Amino acid sequence: MTEAPGATGARLRLARQARGFSQQQLAGMADVSRQAVSAVESGHSDPSLRVALALAQALGMTVEELFGPGDPARPVPAVPVAPLAGGQERVVLAPVGDQFVALPLRRDTAAGMGFIPAGGQAVQSGIAGAGAEVVAVRPIGPPRPTLVVAGCDPALPLLGTPLSLLDPPVAFAWWPCGSEEALRLAAAGLVHAAGVHLRDGRGGYNTAAARRLPGGAEVVGFTAWREGLVIRPELAGAVTGLDAIASRKLRLVNREPGAEARRVLDRERTRLRLDPAELPGYDTRAAGHLQVASAVTAGLADAGVASEPAARAYGLGFVPLAAERFDLVLPGKHLGSREVLGLLRVLTSPWLLAQLASLPGYDPAGCGDPVG
Numbered sequence: 001m002t003e004a005p006g007a008t009g010a011r012l013r014l015a016r017q018a019r020g021f022s023q024q025q026l027a028g029m030a031d032v033s034r035q036a037v038s039a040v041e042s043g044h045s046d047p048s049l050r051v052a053l054a055l056a057q058a059l060g061m062t063v064e065e066l067f068g069p070g071d072p073a074r075p076v077p078a079v080p081v082a083p084l085a086g087g088q089e090r091v092v093l094a095p096v097g098d099q100f101v102a103l104p105l106r107r108d109t110a111a112g113m114g115f116i117p118a119g120g121q122a123v124q125s126g127i128a129g130a131g132a133e134v135v136a137v138r139p140i141g142p143p144r145p146t147l148v149v150a151g152c153d154p155a156l157p158l159l160g161t162p163l164s165l166l167d168p169p170v171a172f173a174w175w176p177c178g179s180e181e182a183l184r185l186a187a188a189g190l191v192h193a194a195g196v197h198l199r200d201g202r203g204g205y206n207t208a209a210a211r212r213l214p215g216g217a218e219v220v221g222f223t224a225w226r227e228g229l230v231i232r233p234e235l236a237g238a239v240t241g242l243d244a245i246a247s248r249k250l251r252l253v254n255r256e257p258g259a260e261a262r263r264v265l266d267r268e269r270t271r272l273r274l275d276p277a278e279l280p281g282y283d284t285r286a287a288g289h290l291q292v293a294s295a296v297t298a299g300l301a302d303a304g305v306a307s308e309p310a311a312r313a314y315g316l317g318f319v320p321l322a323a324e325r326f327d328l329v330l331p332g333k334h335l336g337s338r339e340v341l342g343l344l345r346v347l348t349s350p351w352l353l354a355q356l357a358s359l360p361g362y363d364p365a366g367c368g369d370p371v372g
Contacts, residue, residue, distance in 0.1 A: 008067045009043040010141075015059050015066060016041075018142035020168040020338060030054035075123050075136035076143075078102040081150070081175050081190050084122050084135060092173045093119035093137050094146035097333060101148060101190045102137050103175050119143060146171040147339040150182035151195020152259065153326050154290050154310070155223060155362065158355050162346035170342040176288050179209070180258030186331050187213050192339050194329040195222065197260045199322075206327040207372055216332040220347060221325070221366030223356055227264050228320040230293050230310065231303040236317030242268045245279065245303050252281035253292050253301035261289070261305040264322050290314075309361035327371050344368070 016026050016037075023041070027034040032051050039045040040055075047055065047067065056066045078093060078100035091102040105118055120143075124136035147163060147170050149156055160172035175182075175191065182194035200208035210217040231239050239245060242265070245252065255261040269279070276282040281301055286292045289310035295301045297314045311318040328347075334340050346352055347368030356364035 013041040014141040029058040090118035150175040178259030197326045205325045219371040224363040226308040226320040231317040250302035253295040253304035256285045312360040
């Protein structure tokens with residue numbers, strides 16, 4: 001079968017990016033011009049035998065692997081961050097430490113305004129692993145250095161743009177989940193960073209949670225916001241607290257156990273001496289701040305607990321209950337990795353700080369600052 005035009009160039013580009021090289025760096029290692037690398041990658045020219053040999057050697061591949069007929073990539077073992085739904089499920093495939101992890105692309109993780117590119121497809125599950133489920137994933141192109149972050153802040157995907165502009169670039173993958181689940185994934189070695197906002201017994205944030213990780217961790221700031229009740233706009237004047245929601249029998253949308261938003265709700269419920277049975281919808285579970293706001297906007301609930309930025313993004317009323325600080329917990333074993341070093345570089349980039357400041361309700365003053 002004849003390969004499509006540009007396929008060999010695309011394979012060269014993916015192989016280069018998977019190894020973290022810029023075009024200039026690869027050209028220097030292969031002793032060819034950067035223009036030659038660019039021309040091959042763009043499909044504007046085929047490489048000469050000398051250039052093909054030099055590029056393949058620099059990338060640690062054979063000429064056949066790099067420029068020969070494109071056979072489907074062999075599956076690689078990967079640990080999923082959540083159970084897979086079935087065969088051929090699309091995933092983000094990313095190296096984390098000395099293993100691959102697979103992030104299922106489903107529901108909110110599969111689409112923004114359109115489908116998100118997959119890094120591979122799961123083709124087999126139940127492979128023997130060292131205490132963890134392992135699946136076989138057939139890559140769609142070579143895996144590239146990818147910063148994997150778990151956490152609930154919908155501003156985290158903003159990291160993708162400055163990371164892509166690094167030389168060499170780093171890709172970005174976000175697994176949205178509550179703070180406790182993010183810490184669990186970090187402890188299991190499945191993410192480079194866990195985004196958390198967890199209050200300890202003394203009123204501090206996140207450092208006590210970070211000490212629970214094996215091998216230690218560092219904490220850096222990301223954003224701060226207020227957490228509270230998001231309510232339908234027409235109720236904004238009448239509902240001033242959780243007690244009004246209970247007395248009016250308004251329907252709540254709650255977050256999953258382990259989410260700090262659920263803890264905020266429970267602290268307020270305990271303060272007001274409200275039983276869960278007095279709050280219709282208490283047992284519901286939404287996956288994140290924007291999902292809570294979306295459910296209220298859609299009329300599936302009258303109120304829920306989420307961040308102020310989520311409420312303002314959806315034009316909802318907001319009743320503050322707590323001031324929150326969202327930090328990034330970086331496991332010690334990943335601190336020297338290219339992905340985490342790239343993260344630390346971009347956290348203080350003017351572009352990222354301006355983007356965070358432009359979002360109503362966010363305070364990025366501590367972004368990139370060590371916490372401890």
